[in-house]
Amino acid sequence: MARRLLFVVQEALFFTTHRLPVGLAMRDRGWEVHVAGPADPAVAARITAAGLYFHPIPLGRGGQNPLAELRLLAALFMLYLRLRPKLLHLVSIKPVIWGGLVARLLGLPAVVHAITGLGYLFIRAERQRGLLHRTLFRLYRFALRHRNALTIFQNPDDLAMFAQEHLVPADRWVMIRGCGVDMQVFAERSEPLIDAAHPPVVMFPARLLGDKGVREFVAAAENLRMEGAEARFVLVGRRDPDNPTDIGEAQLQQWVASGVVEHWGYAEDMPAMLARAHLIVMPSYREGLPRGLIEAAAIGRAIVTADVPGCREVVRHEVNGLLVPVRDGMATAAAIRRLLDDAALRHRMAAEGRAMAVREFSVEGFVAASLATYERLLQARGERL
Template sequence: MKKKLLLVVNVDWFFLSHRLPIALEAQKQDYEVHVAIGLTDKLETLESYGFIIHPLDMQRGSTHVIGMVRSVLQIYRVMKAVKPDLVHLVTIKPVLLGGLAARLAKVPAVVAAISGMGFVFLDAGIKADLRRLIVGRFYAIALGHKNLKAIFQNKDDQTNVCRMSGLGSDSIELIRGSGVDLELYRVKELPGGAPIVVLAARLLKDKGVQEFVEAARLLSRSEYAPKHGVRCVLVGEPDPENPSSVTLETLELWREEGAVEIWGGRSDMVDVLASATVVVLPSYREGLPKVLIEAAACGRAIVTSDVPGCRDAIEPDVTGILVPARKVEPLAKAIQYLLDRPSLCAEMGAAGRRLAEQVFDVRSVVKEHMRIYHELAGKGAQ
């Protein structure tokens, strides 16, 4: 008889870009895969893979108590109906709310994938401290299942959550990122012509988008840009459910100003990265950003922030350069430093590809998840 796996995920695009290979491999290994997911317009796509979909009315940006209680009850009802052997909770809200529902529903085994700490841990002030205290208590409850593994993408997040929740070492796994398809993301020669500097991400303030735009302005006013024709490009879309999102009005102002090009959301990231000379992500904090491991696999030099998650995605001064978060001038200087040295870009790109092959291969990531699934499901059946 097939074991039942239930994944609980906020949004369809994150599941498809970050967890699809794991769900497909679970199918191959004779799991019946269910996906409880926030309201989606990709139902047919999800069902085409053979998954059983359970839509949830779960808004990522909402922190209203009534809404959260309603979400817990929805997830609980799905768990009671499916009767999964194993639940995999993906990202912060599903981990916190789904963790509580899993304990109420007495599911046999839980995987909690903590892929970042969220905007609550970026804010400062008394209100932010209070929110962090509340979230910390939620983690302690949500991760209190007796047969659970919490998967972290970097050691900083692991340390913080373990301190808040009291998780022991036997309940912890460290897997650096969601992996990259090394067959799809291949190295191509650096493009000729005007160098292109790419920031590809959801267009959020805490991704360092504003700092990137200001760095582009500095480059455009320097002697470097007119001489070399450097192009700074934003790839991605706003995320209205996130309080940190850039507005459409701001995007239009940037487009009119011309310091950056706005390419919008793109599904052809292989081609986008192939067109780049340097890939930039000046984020304030991450789990472990997928775009940086994709850039490494494509052999592109990286400039990113010296913060948890970002610094875990590179080898400093080998595959990329670290700069202080929220600082414009060091970011601009690092970009120009690399653009002035094409041979260094190529060397860092080659080193990045080696790092991707050693650490970020999606096949290894999937294999590690299957090991965890089998271990937990086995214990849950006892």
């Protein structure tokens, strides 16, 4: 029987951008690698072209319709029975909760749960501390207590919260900080020239979500423009209508029409896009460990971000960027102003960021840590990778 690894992901695109190197490494070791996620023909074609297999499943990331969740559970149940994976790697909230529940019920041999951030559901539940909060924790607790499972955390804050709530057994977790970046692809790039015809570019490189801090970025841009700042403020990313914090098309068009920000759309070539920026700003509310900030550090850009879990793992205050209070557009504006006005500081932070990215966030390190996690689970069953 083929040795099968099955990834279940919340979005197919994020598999290709974040975990494809792990899939390729397992393929090269003779494993049959499968990926299950919401239907996306273009991305599915890239996955199959790499010698992997793709399975569309009815996973709606933003919905909370009980019937839709039951359809997802049924699809996962049938997929697991058909493939009988020796290793199951679940990535993000719904795959971990529902995929982990089915894996435990079916007794699959080995499961990796990847906590990539807690998302809008947790942010909302944390404020309300009501039924949603309790339900999420109960579901996590059941899913994560598979008899042969490991849970990957990307930052110590998420781990501390899961440990405090007794959601994951004390000896069944590993810390892998981020998904790694190819330091050759994201090679260091010099800043573009700044002169009267080419003002500095302040870039927000993320999905256009409220929880990513896009409103604080726009508020900061408005404030700085009123102060007379000579800079271009640009949004680089797509909307995400499935996410309840998506800003909406009308809001986006209003911002662009006002002249406060520009929208450069979604970028396939992120190294080239980031190279056009002088400063990267993403004042997110909470992250697992944001790959976009690692990419920005890798090419050599100073960063402004919020002092929240995940973001402060990539940006060390006054070292490779500035941390600001969460949900604070005025503080974000002040940090941007400081780095626009002090090119020497900006360049020093950029160099520190590149060195830190190479040292701590290489794709080679991420792949090695992921394979070591698989090896640990297989060894528990007397097998090898």
